[in-house]
Every structure is written in C-alpha cells, then in structure tokens.
Amino acid sequence: MHFKFVHAADLHLDTPFRGIAAHGPLLTRFQESTFRALARIVDLCLRERVTFLLLAGDLFEVKDRSVRARLVLRRELERLHVAGIEAFIVHGNHDPLSGDTGTLGLPSSVKVFGPDWEEAEVRREGRRLCRVQGISYPDVEVREDLSSRFRRTGEGFSVGLLHANLGGAEGHANYAPCTPAGLGARGLDYWALGHVHTRGELMLPGGGLAVYPGNPQGRHVLETGERGCVLVEVEDGGTRRRFVPVDTVRWHRVEVPLTGVATLDGLMGTLSEAVDAACAQELDGHAVRVVLTGRGPLHRELARPGALSQLEEGLRAKLAAGHPPVLLESLRDSSRPELDWDALTAEGGFARTLLEEARALEEDPGALTRLWEEEALGSLGQKLKRLGVDVLETPRKEWVSRASLLGVEALHEEDGA
Template sequence: MIRLIHAADLHLDAPFAALSTERGSERREEQRSLLERLADLCERTQADLVLLSGDLFDSDRPYYETTQALARTLGAMKARVFIAPGNHDFYSPRSAWASLAWPENVHIFSSAEIESVELPGLGCVVHGAAFTAPYCDQPPLRGFRAPDDGAVHLMVLHGDVDGNGRYGSITSSDIAASGLSYLALGHIHTCSGLQKAGDTYWAYPGCPEGRGFDELGDKGVLSGGVEPGAALMDFVPLCSRRYEILTVDVSRGATPQAALEAALPGDARRDIYRILLTGESGIDGLDLDALEAVAAPRFYSVTLRDQTRVRRDLWSRADEDTLTGLFLRRMRANLDAPENGGDRALVEKAVRFGLAALENGEDCCP
C-alpha cells in the first residue's frame, strides 16, 4: 500500500481582514507554522507521497518569505511531493511556481493538460494538471482514462465536482470513467470524507486552517494509503485555531450576562467565536460592551451580534374587540386553571405561539 498525505487550500498569506491588524499578522504566522505540522505528520506516517491540490497560496503574488518557508519545508520531507496549482495560485511564467528553484523531490504540474509522472519504485503513476489562469472552463478530467497496467494511478487536481464550470468542473461520471485508484482534489474547503465513483476513490480534505465563519470547526488533511482497488484515508486535524458560532438565548438567565456566562465554553481560549444573542431583551436592548467584556477573556477573538427582540407585554391587546383579544382573554383565564398546575411559563409559551400564528409571523415565538 502506498502511504500518502493529501492536503489542499492552505491559502497562505490570507489577509484575515475581519480580525485586527495585530491578530491578522499573528494568524498569517500561524498559517506558516502549519507547514511544520504537515512535515511532522509526513515524518510520523512515513508517507511515500504528499499530494497538494492547489491554492497553497492565497494569491499569485505570495510573500517571498512564505514561498521560501514552503520550499524549505517540502524539501526536508522524505516523501515525493506533487502540486497542482489552483485558481488562487495559478501557474504562470511570473508565478512563484515558475520563478523559484524548488527542491528535487517537488514536482509542480504546469499545464492545463494532464501530465503523468511514473514512479517505478512505488509501482505508481501520479497524474495532474494546473490552473494557468484564475478560471478554468475546460473540464480537466473529461476524456481521461488511466491504462489498466497494474500500477496505482493517482491524480492531483484543483476542481469542482458537479459544480461551477468556471473552476475546473468535474463530473461524477468523469471520475468513474477515469480508471484512477485515487483522485486528490482541492477547491472545496470542507472535508468530503472518502467518496467513490465507479472504482475510483476521491476526496476533498478541506482547508487545514479556517479563515472565517464559513469554515467552522476542526480543519486538517487526509492521511492514509492506497492500493489497487482499495483506499483508506483518515481526517487528521492540523489547525491551530477553530472558528465557531455559538447561539445564546439571553432570556434563559436571570440577566443577559448570567445567560451568557452559563453558555460560554470552558476550553476555547485559542479559538475565534461569533456569539449570536437571541431571545428577548429589555426595551433599551443589550449592553453589548458589557457582555463583550464578559466573553472576551474566554477566546482568542470574539464578536457579539444582537439578534434579540424587544420584550413585549403579552396581554397588551387583551381588551381588544378582535380575535386576538378573545384569544388572550381565554388564555389569561387559563393561568388559574387547576389542570395547568399554576405553570405560568407553559401558558405564556402557548400565548406566544398563538400570537405568532394570529399575526402571521414568528416574531413572538421563543
């Protein structure tokens, strides 16, 4: 079995514009440290191959120190490394892929047409292609068929399975017809897990380091092995920080601050959180500065968003000569009904749902 690591979408030198200037700079440094964690994984697993499926850089003009760090780290690996540039870091004569002297163990695919590299010592052939512009309208796998020669055929591509035609569209039928043992893809930032079309296994590892709240939770790479007719690829988290979204109903505590404190996780000091405050608040709304002071020490970075609604008097329309007024009068009578056992909260909840239905909206629903 060929041992391999599959990674993609590092997006080195991403701006992290939503963070402060200081935090953004720290995050870019942490992205570079991701390379060391990748190298450690390569050493631990004794990988034969490292397949990097594009968008290693966030743009076609990365910082010089970033390209040096990547070249140095990849060159120190004992594995053979194959890179298929993506739409963010596309191959061109002026790109870092062409202008830098890359280590001997690194092969960079440089054409939009599929190239093939034979590795007789591993009984393997690695195929791949590159983005040569920010967009690729040509389906890169269309018409490809690996020879039935007993070798393990791998391919490294940046592309979109059954998706946008501008980013190297790949169909499931193209994958099934490819004759590949494993197709290592990049472009989608969520790990797909191991998939199969026909006899071909394929996967997206997702991005190994989140950059925003559209990239939540653990991020990492795929590591495992491939042999003729079989593949086993496990997700390995490598991110230094996680992005998470937490919803807090401020109505559930004696005060909004108490509700927030009760909901905060206890082990998120390295993580980046967005907290959505929901439920009912007082007529003057929430004191976000005070609530942020409570939350800030628990996280690397946190933002609060007020999505509460102003508390309303449930019974304010009870005297109206309307269907709503009749409903409220009857429900108020239920407050003292023996069968409710004095459960005021239950009656009030029923009132909110009833008002929402009568007003043809959901503003009152808990």
C-alpha cells in the same frame, strides 16, 4: 502492495487576516497559522513515513505570492526531500502558473504539474507503486472540465490530482467543473481534489473515490471546526483514509439562549462558559462568533442603542485575556422578546386580530393565494423582477406566521418604549 500518502489542499499560505479584531500576540498567531498548518502536514508525513505528499492547488493566497510564503514552502518541501518523501503539486485559481516568477527553485523530489495533463510514476526499488496524474491552472479562471483529460494508462493504483468544483458545490467559483459520472468514467482509483474547503468523500461510479480534505486552516467564521488533511493507506488496491486535524487556530459559531438569564452579569458569565466549552482544546488560539438566541427578559435591555456593542466590547476583552486566547469575531443578537401569547390573545385588541387573521390565512390556501395576487403585491413582484431580484411565484404559509409574530413583537416593543 502497501504504501501511504497524505492528501492536502488549499493551504492559502500567508492569508493576511485583515479586519479581525485582534492585535499583538493574538494577531500574530492568526497570521502564522497557515504556515504552522503546513509544518504540521509535513510533520505528519515524516511521522507516518509516507511515500509522497499531494497538494491539490491554492497553495498560496494570491496569484502574486509573497516571498515569505514561497520561502516557507521551499523550507517545508526540503524537509520532505531530506527524508526521501516525494511531493506532487498542482496550482489552482488562487495561485495559477501565470503568477509564478520562477525565481525560487524547489527540491528535485517535487513534481509541479504544468498546464497540460501529465502522468508521473512513484517507484521504489525498481517497482512502480503508483501513478499520479495532474494538471495546473494556467491562469485564474478555468471553465473547462479538466478531468476529461485524465485517463487510466495501465495497471496499478492511479491518482488524479486536480483543483476542481465537483458537482457544482455552492459557495465556490465554478472552476474546472466536473461530475461524479465524469470522474468515474476516467477509471482512476483516487481523485485528490482541492478547491472546496469542506471535507468530503464521494464514491464514484465504477468504484473510484473522490476526496476533498478541506483546507488545513480555517480563515474566517464560515470555516468552523477542525481543519486538516487526509492520511491515505493503500493496500491491495483499496484505501483506508484518516482525517488528521492540523489547524492551530480554530473558528466556532456559538449559540447562547437568553432563556432564564435575568441579569447582565449573569449573561456575561453564561457567555464566557459557553465559549470556554467550545474552545476547550489547547491550540494557539480560537475565534468565535457568538449569537444570542431564544426569548428572555434581557432582550429589551440589549435592544437599547449601544447596549449590544458595549456588551461585545467587554466580552472581547475578557476572552482575549484567557488561555488559550479567544478572538471574539462578533456578538450578534437573534433573540426575541419574552411574550405571553395566551395573555396577548385574551386581551383582545389589534394583536389578537393580527394573530387570528394570520391563522385564517394559514388554514386557507386559497385566501393566501388571493392576497398574494392582490394588485399591490403583484405590482411589487413585477418591479423586483425588472430589477433582477428573484421572486418566488408561490407564497408560503410560514411567511404569514413569521410576519404576524414580528408584527406582534413590534407592537409589544412600542408599547413598552
């Protein structure tokens, strides 16, 4: 038996993109990007002639979904309906069932799972191709392991459609928490998951597969790189998966070393080249966070009050005028001053003493522990604990090395001021 389907999740339709430093046509491209990503998912379904589409929760950005977002969803699902392609939907924490006003009907080919576990069959020419099971969030916070309600009900390929946090993934609320062992015990062939915005696959005990497609459109600088959905081909009970990018605006983090850059105009050229290389693909737009790294003669120039923000302003205007236009999310300076460590050591003085003391502490774990346990540091640790701040019980020698370097750099900056 052979068929194909598309698995997508976390559309977050109508994300407002407030607070980004863009206006005019570029801002419009960002605000339209979630809708354009959905249209490209539907285009993929039509082009590949899939049997059905799975949407694993958080279709909308907010519980009180906008009229615009609902109308766009209806329009795109109607395109599938006309082509004879079914759609299966569960709702998650951003778009729970409690936020549905019920004022917009969906095509009859769309199955929206309710707050209780259900199973639907996909049939063609009187034959059952697949079973799809699902459950939606009744409200925003669901702390129960919803996967425990799923179960294999018979022979044939079975899919579990769920918005959940598998294995306690960091950076996401622990809603509908589940484990690989728990999913594997349910006996399903493919878990179509949503909630975690990072793409990933996990083979489960017993031979099943859990898949996060990630979100189809990055929405901030922590969601960098290609974003899309997964095209799944099923044959004889096995699957072949292919990730398909559908994002129209892409986020990047670009690191640019200051090493060897001696002039501001040279730096501007280096920054532009680095961004152009990262944003070469033709999309509706790109967004970047640029981080200056390494050591170079321009560090002191950029440390002057207002210098970095002025450089950021000039770079932002230059990138926005390019093709495709690029939004500069921010320009950040993680560079360090250019220092001759051998010369500093040879000169003697406090800098040399500081480096030698730090090296001695690194080489003597006992001395480092005694320093950590001194009354002042111990008292500080207790105060931090009372304030609810996690305090490490064991010191790390790399802290000493880092602190000594920062100290010497501070002395160097002060001497050069």
